[in-house]
Amino acid sequence: MNEHITTESNNGRYGEYGGMFIPELLIAPIQALTDAWNKAKHDKNFEIMYKQKLANYAGRPTPLTEVTRFANTIRGPRIFLKREDLLHTGAHKLNNALGQCLLAQRMGKTRIIAETGAGQHGVATAAACAHLGIPCVIYMGSTDMERQAPNVARMRLMGAEVVPVNHGTATLKDAVNEALRDWSESFDNTHYCLGSALGPHPFPEMVAHFQSVIGTECKEQCQTQNGSAPDLVIACVGGGSNAIGIFSGFLDNPKVKLIGVEAGGHGMKLGEHAARFRAKSRGVLHGCFTYILQNEEGQIATTASISAGLDYPAIGPQHADLYDTHRAEYVAVSDDEAIHALQLLAKTEGIICALESAHALAYLIKIAPSLDKKQIIIVNLSGRGDKDLPQLMQQKVIE
Amino acid sequence: MNKAKRIDSIFKHGKAYVGYLTAGDGGMQQSLNAALALIKGGVNILEIGVPFSDPIADGPVIQRAATRALANGTTMRDILKLTTAIRKQSDIPLVLFSYYNPILANINPSFFDKVRDAGIDGILLVDCPLEESEEFHKQCIMRDIAPIYVLTPATSIDRMQLINEKAQGFLYYACRKGTTGMKNELPADLAEKIQLIKANTTLPLVVGFGISNREMAADVLKYADGFVIGSRFVKAIEDGVSSDNLCALAQALNPIGN
DSSP: OTTTSOOOBBBETTEEOOOOOGGGGGHHHHHHHHHHHHHHTOHHHHHHHHHHIIIIIIOOOEEEOOOHHHHTTTTTTTTEEEEEEGGGGGGGGHHHOOOOOHHHHHTOOOOOEEESSSSHHHHHHHHHHHHTTTTTTEEEHHHHHHHHHHHHHHHHHOOEEEEESSTTTSHHHHHHHHHHHHHHHHTTTEEEOOOOOSSSSTHHHHHHHHHHHHHHHHHHHHHHSSSSOOOOEEOOOSSHHHHHHHTTTTTTTTTEEEHHHHHHEESSSTSSBBBBBHTEEEEEETTTTEEEEEOTTTTTTOOOOOGGGOOOOOOHHHHHHHHHTEEEEEEEOOOOHHHHHHHHHHHHHHBBBBHHHHHHHHHHHHHGGGGGOOOOOEEOOOBSSSSGGGHHTTTTTTO | OOOHOOOOHHHSSSSSEEEETTTTOOOOHHHHHHHHHHHHHHHHEEEEEEEOOOTOOOHHHOOOOOOHHHHHHHHHHHHHHHHHHHHHHSOOOEEEEEHHHHHHHHOOOOOHHHHHHOOOEEETTTOOGGGGGGHHHHHHHTTTTTTEEEEEEOOOOHHHHHHHHHHHHHHEEOOOOSOOOOOOOOOOOOOOOHHHHHOOOOOOEEEEEOOHHHHHHHHHHHHEEEEEEOHHHHHHHHHOOOHHHHHHHHHOOOOOOO
């Protein structure tokens, strides 16, 4: 049997990757979460409740939009965007936040904590918590708070407490550290709503499950609109939740090529990018064995990317396995290429995408002229770009 | 002396006074001086902390120490040189205290031999629980290095028994939730929890997490076989304490009569 047709783990592992490398103190809450998740994922009532929230609160299904002016401009084949930017709160993150907050409620938890990089997971969690009436605390690196200021304001408006994290690199990885520290003290009443397909088991499996709605919808929409499956699916990869979400719809069809695009940052040296497969180095970070950016002493490297949501030194374990088994291919594009892609999509289609999603488009721009014009390409447009305007102004991309 | 025996002999003859240092904080010479000062001050098991960039189980004091040690360029090689140097001057048990990734990055066929040859008697991996520790465990046992595991207030009875079966040397009871760091009092359920652990395990039990004064240490020793002082020493080193004063601090915190 093809082991890659689902996003389910083999006892917490994807090939060699994944696991639960956590302090003993977190074993109890992780086991409780694993038990609750194993029950919930087979519970029809839970699924119905979740699907209702996705439809009536989040606004699913999101459209699949053909972008012919963009495609013509880049001399590409037929290009479709899966419009997660149109999901409530502006990114795919809400699929997961709603699922986990419903699970937390079912577990009797009365407080939610989360980490956020670009702020999209923080905003999604804040929204889900407001909607479900659960107090929430969001940890965010102070560097990220500056460059994603509009999202900080949105979280606060929805009643979330946003806690700045100043130590380390003051970005996503440090926010995860701080959330884990909080959880190790608060797990009796608190659920940690991890935002990407990362961390200790069962998080990668659970997050991938909640995000698989993207792939399921997309597969159906592509079939309806074109009468066939896509030839290629492209998604940006930070931790990798939007990518695993859309890939999951096509894992069982080997004819569909899958490409994940990492943040190439502004240089090739360690510390200048967040492209984990560039270094091909493996290790353990935040509870999970996977490809990570580190020095030869096993110290986690600093990363750099214009996109806060991709600026993370580890990749989700499912992607590590898809890479090793060659089911998906992973590439990187630079900050400048991502900015250019964002501008081009805005001008040709009137869609302002997030800098994260712009990485996926940027890679497509590179390869478009070489693709057969009859091909159908889907890009997961994981989020919208309103949050990036201050950053773009700072970069003098817009006045 | 046989390694496992070095740890066993401490508990055979009395209580354990466990001290923790972050290796390389203030430089390797400072770490050596501090280690010797603590030993002179009565510490009879020394934990050598391997600095890590992302110490999720540590509070601010040890986080800052790790940051300083890494800024000094501390490597695993430096740390094994340090323990070798300590071993030349002392026969107390040395326990390597590390997150998993710095170990993983250094693992090669001879790594655990080097650890053994550097005078290390036990290894505690903060983020490598029983579920993930099979290979590490095997490598330790083969070389007579004690694999040391943590119990917490949330550890179930079944799990305590399982850990007790696997572990060697002693069990480390992290007596409260949250991260490392000084606290002013012991958790209210300490005596009760220790009784529960004692009823279900056989290895000696040391208690750590937040013990910062002599009274707390004395209270712990009413029920347990040893106590750990970590952040209090690390903070003193951060504040630039002299070796003599660090030794005096260790003595002042020690409720075990000589």
